[in-house]
Amino acid sequence: xxxMHSVHLASIDLNLxxxxxxxxxxxxxxxxxxxxxxxxxxxxxxxxxxxxxIDDPILVRTPRGMIPTPRAQELIGPIREALAQIEATVAxxxxxxxxxxxxxxxxxxxxxVELILLPRLVQKLFTDAPFVDLIAxxxxxxxxxxxxxxxxxxxxxxxxxxxAGFYRQRLIEEHYMCVVRKNHPVVGSKLNIKTYTSLPHALxxxxxxxxxxxxxxLAERGLSRRVALQIPHFLVAxxxxxxxxxxxxxxxxxxxxxxxxxxxxxxxxPVELGGFSLDQVWHERQxxxxxxxxxxxxxxxxxxxx
DNA sequence: CCACTTAATTTAGCCGTACG
DNA sequence: CGTACGGCTAAATTAAGTGG
Numbered sequence: 001x002x003x004m005h006s007v008h009l010a011s012i013d014l015n016l017x018x019x020x021x022x023x024x025x026x027x028x029x030x031x032x033x034x035x036x037x038x039x040x041x042x043x044x045x046x047x048x049x050x051x052x053x054i055d056d057p058i059l060v061r062t063p064r065g066m067i068p069t070p071r072a073q074e075l076i077g078p079i080r081e082a083l084a085q086i087e088a089t090v091a092x093x094x095x096x097x098x099x100x101x102x103x104x105x106x107x108x109x110x111x112x113v114e115l116i117l118l119p120r121l122v123q124k125l126f127t128d129a130p131f132v133d134l135i136a137x138x139x140x141x142x143x144x145x146x147x148x149x150x151x152x153x154x155x156x157x158x159x160x161x162x163x164a165g166f167y168r169q170r171l172i173e174e175h176y177m178c179v180v181r182k183n184h185p186v187v188g189s190k191l192n193i194k195t196y197t198s199l200p201h202a203l204x205x206x207x208x209x210x211x212x213x214x215x216x217x218l219a220e221r222g223l224s225r226r227v228a229l230q231i232p233h234f235l236v237a238x239x240x241x242x243x244x245x246x247x248x249x250x251x252x253x254x255x256x257x258x259x260x261x262x263x264x265x266x267x268x269x270p271v272e273l274g275g276f277s278l279d280q281v282w283h284e285r286q287x288x289x290x291x292x293x294x295x296x297x298x299x300x301x302x303x304x305x306x
Numbered sequence: 307c308c309a310c311t312t313a314a315t316t317t318a319g320c321c322g323t324a325c326g
Numbered sequence: 327c328g329t330a331c332g333g334c335t336a337a338a339t340t341a342a343g344t345g346g
Binding site: 038039041042045046049061 | 318319320321322326
């Protein structure tokens with residue numbers, strides 16, 4: 001509302017500039033009205049407002065029709081330029097070109113996802129989006145608000161429920177497998193329940209609080225096992241299991257990664273352990289952003305053939 | 307103090323019509 | 327024929343009141 005001495009506040013009706021453009025293009029109030037979808041009367045009123053705004057008649061009647069004043073001639077160029085720029089800005093379909101885009105994405109994940117998805121994601125970035133960087137960070141309780149504010153673009157993990165305003169897409173259905181070292185002295189071609197419960201186990205427990213799915217399932221059957229090693233880190237666990245007689249039960253895709261890195265065999269667990277699924281989650285704010293859609297697509301693609 | 311209704315004022319636009 | 331203007335309506339803004 002500031003009526004400072006600066007005549008032009010942003011409080012002027014910018015539609016009048018559209019009117020201005022139409023009037024000078026048509027040289028007629030009636031045709032200009034048709035052009036912008038107003039009645040002749042409304043256009044006349046608009047011209048009136050324009051005259052007080054510019055403080056100039058803009059168009060004057062002559063025997064040869066309405067002709068622009070010098071002031072109008074002088075203004076039309078810059079105004080058309082501005083309108084064209086506005087139109088280009090507003091109407092442009094925002095697009096994302098991975099090949100040239102320079103930006104980074106922050107993804108909140110867990111170890112599991114980093115191990116399974118990130119290697120191929122980074123490969124993909126190298127080939128498809130050489131200037132796009134990735135920031136993987138652990139997910140925490142701030143994650144939701146971080147996604148709302150845009151500090152974090154995407155969360156991937158065990159997220160069966162999400163707050164209102166967030167979208168969720170299933171990425172991976174996972175089950176469990178066991179790994180033991182090659183040439184294990186006890187484990188044969190198959191891992192039976194007796195062997196499984198009698199051998200010492202390793203357990204990956206990020207928070208060191210023990211008890212995973214395996215112990216719950218065994219307990220339901222009145223069975224138990226000895227967890228000889230609890231360790232928070234995946235890779236160290238694999239390394240140790242490859243050199244000991246420990247049995248390690250992990251998600252199947254992790255088992256596959258381990259077997260590529262260490263001298264390990266993958267065995268089917270002797271008990272039904274069920275599974276879990278991983279989802280990617282994002283805030284509705286990002287739902288239509290082309291860059292974000294692209295990122296989600298990449299994750300979905302990589303997860304599909306993982 | 308804030309959120310929500312309701313009343314008053316302003317504004318854009320349409321119609322009909324006067325006027326050049 | 328085409329523009330300008332008065333009258334009128336609907337929508338948007340603002341102001342004022344009301345209840346929690």
